Amino acid sequence: MSKYSSKINIEIIKELESNSEGDKEVFELIKELLLQEAFSEGRGQWKKDYMDKVDKYSKDWGGHNED
Amino acid sequence: MRIKKIKFQNYRQLRKTELNLEKNTSNDLHLIIGKNGTGKTNILNAVNWCFYNDEPNLTIKQQRLPILNTNIINDVKKESEYKEVIIEILMESDAIDYIFKRTAGFRVFKNGKPINERALHEGTRFEIEVIDKDERGSNIRVYKNQDAEDFIENLIPKSVRDFYYFDGERLDNYFREATSENIKHSIFILSQIELLERLDNRLSSILKDYTREAVDCNPAIEKYQTEIIKFQKELDDIESEISECVSEINKAKDEIERCNNELKGLPNTKDLEERRKLLKELKEHKTTRLKEKKEEKDSKIFEYGIKIMLLPAIRNTINIILEKRKKKEIPPNIKNDLLEEILEIGFCKICGRELDKDSRVKIKKLIEEKKIVSVVGHKLEDIEDYLNIFLNNIVSYLPNLKKITTDIKEINIDLENIDREIIGIDKKLSGYKIDKINNFINTRMINEKLLTGKTESHGVLKNRKTKALVDLTGSEKLLEKELKKQDETLEIRKKILFCRKILNVLKKSKLKMINRTRKEIGEKTKQIFFDLIWKKGDFKDVFIDEDYMINLIDRYGNPCLGAISRAEKLLLSLSFTYALHDVSGFSSAFVIDTPVSPTDDLNRENLGNTFCQISKEKQLVLLFIPTEYSNEISKTLDPIASNKFETRFSTETKETTLEVL
Numbered sequence: 001m002s003k004y005s006s007k008i009n010i011e012i013i014k015e016l017e018s019n020s021e022g023d024k025e026v027f028e029l030i031k032e033l034l035l036q037e038a039f040s041e042g043r044g045q046w047k048k049d050y051m052d053k054v055d056k057y058s059k060d061w062g063g064h065n066e067d
Numbered sequence: 068m069r070i071k072k073i074k075f076q077n078y079r080q081l082r083k084t085e086l087n088l089e090k091n092t093s094n095d096l097h098l099i100i101g102k103n104g105t106g107k108t109n110i111l112n113a114v115n116w117c118f119y120n121d122e123p124n125l126t127i128k129q130q131r132l133p134i135l136n137t138n139i140i141n142d143v144k145k146e147s148e149y150k151e152v153i154i155e156i157l158m159e160s161d162a163i164d165y166i167f168k169r170t171a172g173f174r175v176f177k178n179g180k181p182i183n184e185r186a187l188h189e190g191t192r193f194e195i196e197v198i199d200k201d202e203r204g205s206n207i208r209v210y211k212n213q214d215a216e217d218f219i220e221n222l223i224p225k226s227v228r229d230f231y232y233f234d235g236e237r238l239d240n241y242f243r244e245a246t247s248e249n250i251k252h253s254i255f256i257l258s259q260i261e262l263l264e265r266l267d268n269r270l271s272s273i274l275k276d277y278t279r280e281a282v283d284c285n286p287a288i289e290k291y292q293t294e295i296i297k298f299q300k301e302l303d304d305i306e307s308e309i310s311e312c313v314s315e316i317n318k319a320k321d322e323i324e325r326c327n328n329e330l331k332g333l334p335n336t337k338d339l340e341e342r343r344k345l346l347k348e349l350k351e352h353k354t355t356r357l358k359e360k361k362e363e364k365d366s367k368i369f370e371y372g373i374k375i376m377l378l379p380a381i382r383n384t385i386n387i388i389l390e391k392r393k394k395k396e397i398p399p400n401i402k403n404d405l406l407e408e409i410l411e412i413g414f415c416k417i418c419g420r421e422l423d424k425d426s427r428v429k430i431k432k433l434i435e436e437k438k439i440v441s442v443v444g445h446k447l448e449d450i451e452d453y454l455n456i457f458l459n460n461i462v463s464y465l466p467n468l469k470k471i472t473t474d475i476k477e478i479n480i481d482l483e484n485i486d487r488e489i490i491g492i493d494k495k496l497s498g499y500k501i502d503k504i505n506n507f508i509n510t511r512m513i514n515e516k517l518l519t520g521k522t523e524s525h526g527v528l529k530n531r532k533t534k535a536l537v538d539l540t541g542s543e544k545l546l547e548k549e550l551k552k553q554d555e556t557l558e559i560r561k562k563i564l565f566c567r568k569i570l571n572v573l574k575k576s577k578l579k580m581i582n583r584t585r586k587e588i589g590e591k592t593k594q595i596f597f598d599l600i601w602k603k604g605d606f607k608d609v610f611i612d613e614d615y616m617i618n619l620i621d622r623y624g625n626p627c628l629g630a631i632s633r634a635e636k637l638l639l640s641l642s643f644t645y646a647l648h649d650v651s652g653f654s655s656a657f658v659i660d661t662p663v664s665p666t667d668d669l670n671r672e673n674l675g676n677t678f679c680q681i682s683k684e685k686q687l688v689l690l691f692i693p694t695e696y697s698n699e700i701s702k703t704l705d706p707i708a709s710n711k712f713e714t715r716f717s718t719e720t721k722e723t724t725l726e727v728l
Binding site: 008009011012015016018019020023025026027029030033034037038046047050051054055057058061 | 258259260262263265266269270272273276561562565566568569572573575576579580583651
C-alpha cells in the first residue's frame with residue numbers, strides 16, 4: 001500500500017490504538033505521523049515537522065508523571 | 068487493481084500494437100499464445116520497463132539490440148532523426164484509475180555502423196496520471212519523472228515484483244529464491260509494517276536530539292547518555308548478528324532439506340563406498356592370512372611327512388627299549404650323574420627325602436648295574452629321549468594340521484562373504500551418479516554441522532541481547548532520575564519520555580503485526596492450497612514458521628516442499644502469493660510466463676482448473692507456448708477466457724502483431 005493509495009492498512013491503526021493503552025496523545029501523534037508518511041512525500045523537512053508535532057502532543061501529555 | 072490495456076510503440080519487435088485486457092466473462096482470464104521468439108515474453112519485459120525502467124527477462128541476443136524497434140532504425144529517412152519508444156499501461160481499481168507512460172527518446176543515424184550503435188539514447192521520461200473516481204466526477208493528478216518513480220515504487224515496489232510476475236520456467240526455484248528474508252521483506256512492504264519502521268527510525272533520531280539538548284543543560288547526564296548510546300549500539304549489533312545467524316540457519320535448513328529431497332530413495336553412496344573400501348581392506352588382510360596359513364600347512368606336511376613315515380620304526384624301537392629295560396638289559400632311564408650327586412649330597416633331588424642306609428645301597432647298586440650294561444644298551448638309552456620327543460611331536464601334529472585346515476576353511480568362507488557383499492554394494496551403486504550423490508551427502512553433512520553451530524550461536528546471542536536490554540533499561544532509568552533533578556531539563560525530560568513511550572508502542576505494534584500477518588498469510592495459503600489441490604489426501608499442513616520459511620507437510624507429517632511435483636509447486640506459489648495479496652489488502656494481477664511447460668497432461672488439466680478458480684477473483688494473464696497449450700488445458704480455459712491472443716512474428720517485417728483469437 002502506498003502513500004498515494006486510497007486506504008491504509010486499518011489493522012495497523014487498530015494495533016497501535018490497542019498498544020497505546022488509552023494514552024490519547026501517544027495514539028493521536030502516531031496516527032497523524034503514520035497517515036502523513038502514507039499519504040505524503042515524507043521527504044525534506046520531516047525532522048522539524050516531527051519535532052513540532054512532538055511539542056504539540058507532549059504538552060498535554062501526563063504520562064511523564066507515571067513511575 | 069487490474070491491467071486494462073497495454074499500448075506498445077516502437078518497443079523492440081512490438082512496433083505499434085495494443086493488448087486489450089477488458090474483462091468480458093465472469094473469469095478475468097487472458098491468454099496469450101505464441102511460439103518462442105515471437106515477442107511473448109517481451110510483453111512482460113515491456114511491463115517491467117514501463118514500471119521500473121528495466122527488462123529482467125531479455126535473452127542474450129535481445130540484450131545486444133537497442134530497445135528501439137530495428138525497423139524504425141533502418142527506415143529513418145534523414146540523418147539524426149528523433150524517434151521514441153513508448154509503453155503505456157492503463158490500470159484500474161474500484162476507486163482509482165492509473166495511466167503509466169514511459170517514453171525513451173532516441174536520435175537515429177543513417178551511417179553504416181552496427182544497428183546497436185545507430186540509436187543514441189537521449190533520455191527517458193516517466194509520467195503517471197492518477198484518476199480518482201468519485202460521485203462528483205474525476206479528479207486527475209499527474210506525477211512526472213522522479214515523482215512518478217517514487218509513486219510506482221510505493222504503489223508496486225520493485226523488490227516484490229516477483230510476487231506478481233512469474234516466470235514459469237523459474238518456478239522450480241521459487242521457494243529457494245523466495246527466501247525467508249525475501250518473504251519477510253514483502254510482508255513488511257505489502258502490510259505497511261515498513262511505515263512503522265520509518266516512524267520508528269525518525270522518532271529514534273529525534274529522541275537522540277532531545278537527549279543531546281538535555282546534555283547541554285546538565286552535563287552530568289552525559290555519562291548516562293553515552294552509556295545508552297553504547298548499549299543501544301550493542302543491541303543493534305546483536306540484532307543484526309541474530310538476523311544474520313537466523314538467515315544462515317534458514318539457509319542451512321534449506322540446503323539440508325534440498326539434499327534430503329535429492330537423496331530420497333537413493334542409496335547412501337557415501338556409507339556404501341566406505342563399507343566397500345573397508346571390505347576391500349578386509350579382503351586383502353584375509354587373503355594374506357590365507358596365504359600364510361597355506362604356507363604353514365605345506366611346511367608342516369613337508370616337515371612331518373618324513374616323521375610320519377618313520378613312526379612304525381620309532382614305535383618299534385621304543386617297544387624294544389621298554390622290553391629290554393624290563394629284562395634289565397638296559398638300565399632305568401636315570402642319568403648316572405644325577406645318582407652320583409644324590410649320593411654325595413645325601414638327599415633325593417627328586418623327592419627331597421634324606422637318604423637312609425637302604426637308599427644309599429640301592430643307589431649304589433643302580434650305579435653298578437648301569438656300568439655293566441652293554442654298549443648297545445647304552446646307545447638305546449641315549450636315543451630313547453629323542454624317540455619320545457619325535458613320538459610326541461607326531462601325536463600333536465594331526466590336531467595342529469586339523470586346526471590349520473579349519474582356519475583355512477573359515478578364511479575362505481569369510482572371503483566368499485566379503486565378495487558377496489562387495490558385489491551387492493556394486494549392484495546398489497550401479498546406475499547412479501556416485502559423485503553427484505556424494506556431493507549431496509557432503510553438502511548435507513556440512514550444513515548439518517553449520518546448523519548445529521549456528522543454533523548454538525543463536526542461543527548465545529539471545530542471552531547477550533537480554534543482558535544488553537537490561538543494561539540499556541538501567542541506564543535509561545538513571546538518566547531519567549538525573550533529568551528530574553533540574554528544572555530546565557524537566558520539559559526535555561517530558562519530550563524524551565513521550566518519544567520513548569511512542570517508540571515502545573511502535574515496537575510492540577510492529578512485532579504483533581509481523582507475527583499476526585505471518586500467521587494469517589500461512590493460514591490463507593493453506594486454505595487456498597487445500598481448496599485447489601487435486602490430490603486432497605497427500606498433504607497435511609502448510610505454514611510459515613517464525614523464520615519466514617514456507618513449510619509443506621505431507622500426510623505422514625514430514626516436510627515435503629522439495630519433493631512435490633512442478634504443478635504442485637506452481638499451485639503452492641500461487642496460493643502463497645494470493646494469500647500475500649489478500650492479507651496485505653494489496654491486490655494486483657498475476658502474470659505468468661510459460662505456466663505449465665514441463666508438466667504432464669493430467670497436471671495440466673488440474674492446473675487449468677486452478678487457473679479457472681483463481682481468475683474468478685483475480686486478473687490472470689497467462690503466456691503460453693503452443694505446445695504448452697494442449698487439449699487438456701484448452702478445453703478448460705477456452706470457454707471461460709475473457710480474451711485470447713496470439714503473438715505472430717513476421718520474418719519479412721520483423722514485427723510482432725497481437726492477433727485476437
